[in-house]
Amino acid sequence: MSEGVQYFDPRQPVPPPEVPSRRSPDVYIDPVCGMTVKPDSLHRHEHDGVLYLFCAPKCRTKFIDDPESYLASDKAPPESLPGIEYGCPMHPEVRQIGFGTCSICGMALEPLMPTLDETENPELTEFRHRFWWSLPFTAAVFLLAMFGHGQAEMIGVPRVWIEAALAAPVVCWAGAPFFVRGWQSIIQMAPNMWTLIATGTGAAFVYSLTAALVPGLFPEALRPHGEVGVHFEAAAVIISLTLLGQMMELKARARTGDALRALLRLAPARARRINADGQEEDVDVSSVHPGDHLRIRPGEQIPVDGRVIDGQSAVDESMLTGEPMPATRSEGDSLTAGTLNTDGALVMRAEAVGASTVLSQIVALVASAQASRAPMQRLADEVASGFVLVVVLIAVTTLFTWGWFFDDWPMGIVTSIAVLIIACPCAIGLATPMSIMVASGRAANHGVLFREAAAIERLCAVTALVVDKTGTLTEGRPELTRVFPVGGMDEQKLLRYAASVNQGSEHPLARSVVTAARKQGVEIEAVTQFQALAGRGVQGHIGGDEVLLGMASMLQERDVDTSPLNGFVEARQTEGSSVSCLAVNGVVVGALVFADPVKTTTPDALARLREVCVEVVMATGDSGRAADHVARQLGIDNWRGDVRPEDKLALVNELKQKGAVVAMAGDGINDAPALAGADVGIAMGTGTDVAIQSAAVTLVRGDLCGIVEALTVSRQAVRNMRQNLVFALVYNAVGVPLAAGLLYPFTGALLSPMLAAAAMSLSSVSVVLNALRLNRQT
Numbered sequence: 001m002s003e004g005v006q007y008f009d010p011r012q013p014v015p016p017p018e019v020p021s022r023r024s025p026d027v028y029i030d031p032v033c034g035m036t037v038k039p040d041s042l043h044r045h046e047h048d049g050v051l052y053l054f055c056a057p058k059c060r061t062k063f064i065d066d067p068e069s070y071l072a073s074d075k076a077p078p079e080s081l082p083g084i085e086y087g088c089p090m091h092p093e094v095r096q097i098g099f100g101t102c103s104i105c106g107m108a109l110e111p112l113m114p115t116l117d118e119t120e121n122p123e124l125t126e127f128r129h130r131f132w133w134s135l136p137f138t139a140a141v142f143l144l145a146m147f148g149h150g151q152a153e154m155i156g157v158p159r160v161w162i163e164a165a166l167a168a169p170v171v172c173w174a175g176a177p178f179f180v181r182g183w184q185s186i187i188q189m190a191p192n193m194w195t196l197i198a199t200g201t202g203a204a205f206v207y208s209l210t211a212a213l214v215p216g217l218f219p220e221a222l223r224p225h226g227e228v229g230v231h232f233e234a235a236a237v238i239i240s241l242t243l244l245g246q247m248m249e250l251k252a253r254a255r256t257g258d259a260l261r262a263l264l265r266l267a268p269a270r271a272r273r274i275n276a277d278g279q280e281e282d283v284d285v286s287s288v289h290p291g292d293h294l295r296i297r298p299g300e301q302i303p304v305d306g307r308v309i310d311g312q313s314a315v316d317e318s319m320l321t322g323e324p325m326p327a328t329r330s331e332g333d334s335l336t337a338g339t340l341n342t343d344g345a346l347v348m349r350a351e352a353v354g355a356s357t358v359l360s361q362i363v364a365l366v367a368s369a370q371a372s373r374a375p376m377q378r379l380a381d382e383v384a385s386g387f388v389l390v391v392v393l394i395a396v397t398t399l400f401t402w403g404w405f406f407d408d409w410p411m412g413i414v415t416s417i418a419v420l421i422i423a424c425p426c427a428i429g430l431a432t433p434m435s436i437m438v439a440s441g442r443a444a445n446h447g448v449l450f451r452e453a454a455a456i457e458r459l460c461a462v463t464a465l466v467v468d469k470t471g472t473l474t475e476g477r478p479e480l481t482r483v484f485p486v487g488g489m490d491e492q493k494l495l496r497y498a499a500s501v502n503q504g505s506e507h508p509l510a511r512s513v514v515t516a517a518r519k520q521g522v523e524i525e526a527v528t529q530f531q532a533l534a535g536r537g538v539q540g541h542i543g544g545d546e547v548l549l550g551m552a553s554m555l556q557e558r559d560v561d562t563s564p565l566n567g568f569v570e571a572r573q574t575e576g577s578s579v580s581c582l583a584v585n586g587v588v589v590g591a592l593v594f595a596d597p598v599k600t601t602t603p604d605a606l607a608r609l610r611e612v613c614v615e616v617v618m619a620t621g622d623s624g625r626a627a628d629h630v631a632r633q634l635g636i637d638n639w640r641g642d643v644r645p646e647d648k649l650a651l652v653n654e655l656k657q658k659g660a661v662v663a664m665a666g667d668g669i670n671d672a673p674a675l676a677g678a679d680v681g682i683a684m685g686t687g688t689d690v691a692i693q694s695a696a697v698t699l700v701r702g703d704l705c706g707i708v709e710a711l712t713v714s715r716q717a718v719r720n721m722r723q724n725l726v727f728a729l730v731y732n733a734v735g736v737p738l739a740a741g742l743l744y745p746f747t748g749a750l751l752s753p754m755l756a757a758a759a760m761s762l763s764s765v766s767v768v769l770n771a772l773r774l775n776r777q778t
Contacts, residue, residue: 313344439717455696576626
């Protein structure tokens, strides 16, 4: 490394050559893509006396072609950009910069804050490589062991040596990560499933290799045909199946970051900045600073938090509030990053950027809730932590008992190996996954999708259910519920005027009016001189009549007397409905009422939930008046209105602190933090992708009745898992003493390693058959 060379620091403008700039002693930032780079990276380039490191040749080439575009001050990432920190889902206290495995349980670490870079988990890539390269060896040794008796000798090579040659790369290379984790569990004094897998497969392989090398070491009773039975195929098959299972698990775990990535995608990458000289330019959002003026055109998303300084528009804030009604925003009103400007032009002043925006804070809330809620400790792991110690102790005791007390060390070796083989964790390992697999399939047939096995285990204990209003209890979209004419106007003509003037608008309320008119067969007439009054209403001419439709305040500003509707409008707004007033030629002729109707299945679903002793709590970002109206309509006593995303998460935590096991059901982005923070998050399949990805359970049809079905499946599955675990323990309680030769002095009966392997397989089959019973339960 040349003397006097500096390192690029993304937090500051390019430093002068004499000032070294490095983010940390061992991690640097690629100026092109922003990824962390180790100091020994081979991809480097010196520019103007500064040495830049890159993650890949492609980034280096881009930089060399146009370095100034990556060094401009408005390209620099925000100061708070950290190195990618990884943590263990099972042990949140284990954290480090960069990928690795947990020092306690051996599980692959995951990014605490996913980025838009969706590169594959390095461990998944490694396991896939090991699995597919070793699979032919596993298949060959299995077929040879099952059907190759007498075939190998035809080529002059003993079958046992061919099996050893085929199994060795599978066990020693493909299974190497399992033996490393098993050894780490011993060093950490935290025995787990890796300890059992390493012990069982290692015992089978070492026993078989010993039998092949020194067959005379074994008693005659174990050489009925002049040779000792070997189990190379058992060790190889267990390794391959474990690799396959780990690949499936890693793929599923990789989806836990989808919710955060979906949130990150909501913020636009570019913004249109108005410079001091009045010129406008498109810039990266990362270069926007507080105080900058930005232009927001119709159909564009708001890039940062700020306030309107010019213009008026209807802004769709459903990504934040979950409410279907766009909010009118004019001079002085606040704007939130990620929301959508629908039909008007706005100029805003940036106030909060980067990590300070509401959207970024929601991302942080979801990440924090996910990191603080480790997956439920599997029942099998709880059993294994003590079981492995007992098995090893029994195996060692068996060895020395036969060797010292009966002076028969060969018999001690055989029996201790048989103990380890029969105790291989197949039955215990299958006890939970098989029940989960069958239960998940059955639930899917009823429209209930579980994203993680832990959700099935947790759901059965739920005592409180927090539900969002919009899209969960209600349909989640505005509908025209009433047409109210005054001054001699009839309903059909009023609806014809309203639908005709609305046909050119994309506003959700306008679409609901046009849809209602078409359903009723009302003729929609042509409109001339149409004009959308941003966020307030529409106007136009229909057959010579001037028609004005919108908020009562907008009509009043146009000198239209709305007093005939004052009492009606106030009463409907008290119910939580929205009201649009219509005037023809300057005279008010009626009003249209819009509401978000309750789903027809909601009352029955709530009744069934009360029957199973689950308390229902409604929390909505809608107004208190609207929340109260829906709560009284559905008989919900405990409800909260005007809540923000952080308030919903606080409510979930409050219930948990009172001892409740909390499930959260919602469908909006505003529900994402609470969905992630609840013991079980339940998303409506008709809701947003972020809500679905933040939840552990998804109701495909968006029907709250599915929660009752999910509760039933959960309780049956947990009961089935416990049955499987009890059976596996009873099997070991009987099989391990037999393998240890407990009955040999009395009956001469000895459970050889070959029979132990057969018994192990039969126990696994029994567990599978018991799990399949879930499909027949109702």
